[in-house]
Amino acid sequence: MNENRNFLYKHRYLIARRIVQVSILLLYIAGNAYGWKILQGNLSSSRLFDVIPLADPYATLQLFAAGTILATDVIVGALIIFAFYSLIGGRAFCSWICPINMVTDFANWLRVKTGLHKDEWQLRISRKTRYWILGLSLILSFVVAAPAFEFISPISMLHRGLIFGMGFGFAAVVAVFLFDLFVTKNGWCGHLCPLGGFYSLVTKPSVIRVKHDADKCTLCMNCKNVCPEKQVLWMIGKESVFVSSGECINCARCIEVCNDDALNFGLRYKPNKEEKENA
Amino acid sequence: MAEDKKVDREKRKFFIRTLQGLGLAALGGSIWSGYVAEAKHDEVVLRPPGAVPEEEFVKKCIKCGMCVEACKNRENNPDETKQTATLRLAAPGDHRPREKGKYIYPKEVPVGTPYFVPREIPCYMCEDIPCVPPCPTGALDPDLVSSVKDGKKVLDINKARMGVAVVDMEHCIAYWGLQCDACYRACPLIDEAIKLELRRNPRTGRHAFLLPVVYPDVCTGCGLCELACVTEKPAIFVLPRHLALGRVGKHYIKGWEKQDEERIKGSQGIQKTITPRSEESPEDYLNTEDLLDE
Ligand code: SF4
Ligand code: SF4
Ligand code: SF4
Numbered sequence: 402m403n404e405n406r407n408f409l410y411k412h413r414y415l416i417a418r419r420i421v422q423v424s425i426l427l428l429y430i431a432g433n434a435y436g437w438k439i440l441q442g443n444l445s446s447s448r449l450f451d452v453i454p455l456a457d458p459y460a461t462l463q464l465f466a467a468g469t470i471l472a473t474d475v476i477v478g479a480l481i482i483f484a485f486y487s488l489i490g491g492r493a494f495c496s497w498i499c500p501i502n503m504v505t506d507f508a509n510w511l512r513v514k515t516g517l518h519k520d521e522w523q524l525r526i527s528r529k530t531r532y533w534i535l536g537l538s539l540i541l542s543f544v545v546a547a548p549a550f551e552f553i554s555p556i557s558m559l560h561r562g563l564i565f566g567m568g569f570g571f572a573a574v575v576a577v578f579l580f581d582l583f584v585t586k587n588g589w590c591g592h593l594c595p596l597g598g599f600y601s602l603v604t605k606p607s608v609i610r611v612k613h614d615a616d617k618c619t620l621c622m623n624c625k626n627v628c629p630e631k632q633v634l635w636m637i638g639k640e641s642v643f644v645s646s647g648e649c650i651n652c653a654r655c656i657e658v659c660n661d662d663a664l665n666f667g668l669r670y671k672p673n674k675e676e677k678e679n680a
Numbered sequence: 681m682a683e684d685k686k687v688d689r690e691k692r693k694f695f696i697r698t699l700q701g702l703g704l705a706a707l708g709g710s711i712w713s714g715y716v717a718e719a720k721h722d723e724v725v726l727r728p729p730g731a732v733p734e735e736e737f738v739k740k741c742i743k744c745g746m747c748v749e750a751c752k753n754r755e756n757n758p759d760e761t762k763q764t765a766t767l768r769l770a771a772p773g774d775h776r777p778r779e780k781g782k783y784i785y786p787k788e789v790p791v792g793t794p795y796f797v798p799r800e801i802p803c804y805m806c807e808d809i810p811c812v813p814p815c816p817t818g819a820l821d822p823d824l825v826s827s828v829k830d831g832k833k834v835l836d837i838n839k840a841r842m843g844v845a846v847v848d849m850e851h852c853i854a855y856w857g858l859q860c861d862a863c864y865r866a867c868p869l870i871d872e873a874i875k876l877e878l879r880r881n882p883r884t885g886r887h888a889f890l891l892p893v894v895y896p897d898v899c900t901g902c903g904l905c906e907l908a909c910v911t912e913k914p915a916i917f918v919l920p921r922h923l924a925l926g927r928v929g930k931h932y933i934k935g936w937e938k939q940d941e942e943r944i945k946g947s948q949g950i951q952k953t954i955t956p957r958s959e960e961s962p963e964d965y966l967n968t969e970d971l972l973d974e
């Protein structure tokens with residue numbers, strides 16, 4: 402009984418994340434299948450309660466780069482989402498909404514379980530690659546006059562596929578899964594995905610942040626082992642500051658794994674001056 | 681000294697790294713753009729009502745599927761289970777017709793964009809056009825399917841130009857002299873978009889042909905006629921307008937239409953080509969010696 406409760410407590414954020422991810426997906430599916438008007442469309446652009454437009458700011462940016470004038474709905478929608486993540490939620494899209502997150506988390510879990518996860522078996526890729534891909538996608542959108550990443554995005558293929566029919570779209574998802582399982586740990590989400598890169602760049606000012614308490618920290622390094630973006634946890638055991646990097650996806654894995662209450666969510670209203678980056 | 685060397689090495693490493701990155705970006709970029717340039721184009725795809733021209737459409741559509749959902753969930757969807765509808769979102773590799781080779785089928789619809797295949801499910805030309813207003817990006821533009829009524833702008837599906845129906849006179853059985861007016865009766869713009877034309881049948885001498893003729897200036901491209909056609913592969917079918925229709929040069933003016941006539945106003949007249957021959961009058965030039973000698 403006690404153990405049960407402990408398990409739930411230890412995974413409270415994981416459970417909450419999965420519930421959010423799955424219910425949002427189900428609402429979209431119901432929007433198409435039964436005409437529910439809670440969430441219509443998909444993650445590229447949607448309408449909430451049949452009035453509030455929402456749109457993926459990165460996809461919208463690609464449309465702009467492709468050279469077109471857009472209707473106001475999508476621009477307002479993109480601004481709403483942009484404002485939400487950059488000022489409030491941080492890169493929470495990646496851990497609370499994105500359907501690929503479930504795929505890559507599963508790959509990661511398998512990796513650890515099967516002992517595949519050995520450093521020497523990793524292909525080393527720079528975490529900056531995603532910013533190159535991001536920049537490239539905007540240049541290419543301009544060159545070919547079409548939103549370049551939207552043509553190959555495994556995120557939209559999976560999400561759209563679950564709502565409207567998958568076709569061969571699952572191949573892209575399997576590719577991401579295998580890449581994360583065999584090639585590089587957190588390979589797709591932590592190194593390549595330009596949408597994640599986009600959110601990393603713009604979510605620095607956000608209010609909801611993980612806060613570290615160096616006085617409580619016992620230097621077990623559980624948090625660094627579990628974090629999919631471990632470079633953001635440079636302050637562990639050193640300084641009591643907020644995790645300020647935009648690359649942190651607010652997944653709360655570090656919080657769950659910390660037995661000494663040295664990590665918690667907090668609200669950061671103004672960026673601390675003395676914080677330094679160590680990306 | 682040693683410090684200097686270290687800085688130098690660091691600089692060099694950074695320089696090389698950047699070059700490596702650029703090289704990889706160039707390689708990846710060319711493959712990527714090559715793929716997108718291929719994948720963004722389909723010759724025969726038919727878009728929902730109110731779609732802006734294809735080039736522009738690909739730039740604008742964010743692939744959200746709200747048009748598809750509206751089409752599927754409209755009240756008068758003939759499929760009461762609402763499993764299928766006119767519009768669908770292209771998924772990778774879903775380009776397989778129900779029956780192969782029996783109708784025109786787009787093979788490379790850009791992934792995630794809406795399209796329809798009339799021989800499977802045509803557009804029913806809903807009067808309230810539920811599919812157009814939800815579009816957030818302007819890829820479907822309500823202005824393209826609106827007309828002004830009593831000083832107010834109202835949606836008008838008859839303005840839609842999704843494509844244009846084309847009749848294959850060789851295989852349309854009405855042109856054989858058999859009686860068939862399936863397409864004519866199916867057309868929501870009967871006697872406007874398709875008219876039946878009467879012609880004597882010289883083979884029998886006493887019967888008439890009743891020939892379906894499409895008026896492209898009225899036809900919306902809904903494809904109800906294509907679905908209704910009784911031949912194995914439809915003898916009337918919808919093509920994108922840019923494929924099926926010609927284009928007349930600007931210098932042709934319909935002198936009998938006031939609006940068209942306006943276009944000549946302020947024109948300098950036609951610049952004649954001047955060559956040594958054309959300087960003379962045709963009579964003189966045609967009667968020259970050397971021409972007679974030839
Ligand atoms: S990095 Fe990309 S794929 Fe991964 S969770 Fe974030 S948006 Fe989704
Ligand atoms: S720092 Fe914590 S919340 Fe942020 S990505 Fe790492 S584990 Fe997740
Ligand atoms: S007008 Fe055509 S495409 Fe639009 S909702 Fe009606 S049937 Fe569907």
Ligand code: SF4
Nearest residue numbers: 741742744745747815
């Ligand atoms: S509603 Fe507009 S943007 Fe969305 S899929 Fe349809 S045409 Fe594209």
Ligand code: SF4
Nearest residue numbers: 867899900902903905
């Ligand atoms: S001719 Fe065919 S495609 Fe054109 S409006 Fe009539 S039924 Fe529709």
